[in-house]
Amino acid sequence: MATLRYLPLAQVPQWLDGLAKSYTVFAPAREGSAVVYRPRAEGSMPELTARPTESAKHVVFPRAHELFSFTYKADPAVVGKRDLTLTQPQDPTPTVVFGALSCDARGFFAFDPVYDGCGTKGLAKDVYYLKRRQNTALVVLACRTALATCFCNWTGGSPASREGADVLATLVNDGLVMEALTPKGEELVSGLAEAGAEQGAAAEASHTAAEATMAPVPGAPLDPKAIADAVLARFDDATFWQAESAGCLACGACTYLCPTCYCFNITDESNGISGVRLRSWDTCMASLFTLEASGHNPRTAKANRLKNRVGHKFSYYPSLHGGRFSCCGCGRCIKSCPSSVDIRRIVQNALAAANVKE
Ligand code: SF4
Numbered sequence: 147m148a149t150l151r152y153l154p155l156a157q158v159p160q161w162l163d164g165l166a167k168s169y170t171v172f173a174p175a176r177e178g179s180a181v182v183y184r185p186r187a188e189g190s191m192p193e194l195t196a197r198p199t200e201s202a203k204h205v206v207f208p209r210a211h212e213l214f215s216f217t218y219k220a221d222p223a224v225v226g227k228r229d230l231t232l233t234q235p236q237d238p239t240p241t242v243v244f245g246a247l248s249c250d251a252r253g254f255f256a257f258d259p260v261y262d263g264c265g266t267k268g269l270a271k272d273v274y275y276l277k278r279r280q281n282t283a284l285v286v287l288a289c290r291t292a293l294a295t296c297f298c299n300w301t302g303g304s305p306a307s308r309e310g311a312d313v314l315a316t317l318v319n320d321g322l323v324m325e326a327l328t329p330k331g332e333e334l335v336s337g338l339a340e341a342g343a344e345q346g347a348a349a350e351a352s353h354t355a356a357e358a359t360m361a362p363v364p365g366a367p368l369d370p371k372a373i374a375d376a377v378l379a380r381f382d383d384a385t386f387w388q389a390e391s392a393g394c395l396a397c398g399a400c401t402y403l404c405p406t407c408y409c410f411n412i413t414d415e416s417n418g419i420s421g422v423r424l425r426s427w428d429t430c431m432a433s434l435f436t437l438e439a440s441g442h443n444p445r446t447a448k449a450n451r452l453k454n455r456v457g458h459k460f461s462y463y464p465s466l467h468g469g470r471f472s473c474c475g476c477g478r479c480i481k482s483c484p485s486s487v488d489i490r491r492i493v494q495n496a497l498a499a500a501n502v503k504e
């Protein structure tokens with residue numbers, strides 16, 4: 147294990163101000179009743195007591211991301227001829243997310259294979275995503291309790307999972323015990339004082355206590371293959387999906403807040419002879435998402451859209467990517483759904499239906 151460091155809470159703003167000389171620093175900040183990740187204001191103390199409403203996904207995968215800008219210029223020598231100039235945006239600056247959650251750090255694992263060409267020779271790599279991912283360090287703040295909506299333990303996670311984190315920070319009394327987990331993380335914390343043995347033990351005790359607040363996985367030990375098969379077995383069961391989606395308003399909040407949803411749309415926003423090409427988040431819960439140029443739309447019914455969302459996360463994605471769910475169990479889709487659609491209940495109902503058939 148790397149050397150544990152200790153950062154008194156009173157020194158957090160000063161430490162982050164120091165990092166801001168070399169990095170763009172995002173940290174959780176309160177905005178009304180929400181807690182969101184924002185570029186941190188100098189001298190400010192991040193919000194460390196309330197669970198962030200959103201994940202830090204947008205730091206690496208911005209909501210509306212300029213891919214390039216373009217300008218047309220008329221060629222005076224040839225009537226109707228216009229030259230096109232494309233300008234790439236600047237490369238992202240080194241960035242630190244302070245106070246990400248463990249589940250959110252694991253959420254990026256759903257993106258990585260997809261945007262890195264699925265590990266398949268010849269498939270395109272998404273340089274926009276990869277540059278930001280490589281340039282971003284995650285300082286994860288271990289959760290001290292689970293919320294009723296948390297189920298990271300279904301997906302291989304835990305409140306203080308180290309997976310995907312560069313530094314694991316644990317709140318202990320009046321400070322943070324900092325554990326560097328990668329060279330990027332070591333670079334961030336190397337200037338801090340070493341933690342005492344008591345502080346290290348208190349951090350471990352906090353992790354164990356947090357783990358104990360998680361609701362047990364129903365029917366443990368969890369069998370990801372059985373879940374994937376059970377969800378897939380409901381593929382042609384229209385009655386099942388109509389019942390599960392009955393209250394859905396198709397608002398898309400579940401996908402926009404989800405740390406593992408990575409769908410996007412591309413639009414050109416022009417103004418006269420110049421403009422920008424944008425990549426913006428999209429949602430498979432919207433009826434227009436699958437509208438084809440022919441006018442055909444294979445998913446006009448919300449039942450089909452919910453089937454796709456749950457099927458993708460718990461069956462299709464794991465079948466393509468080594469069995470890993472495209473869900474980190476953060477519970478945001480449950481907490482923020484205006485209609486109380488609970489993805490855990492849908493998976494459990496699919497499992498129950500599979501058991502009835504056996
Ligand atoms: S948040 Fe709830 S109501 Fe909105 S699209 Fe998702 S499941 Fe439907």
Ligand code: SF4
Pocket residue numbers: 400403404405406407459472473474475476477478479480489
């Ligand atoms: S599907 Fe829901 S619980 Fe799973 S990662 Fe997305 S928002 Fe979190």
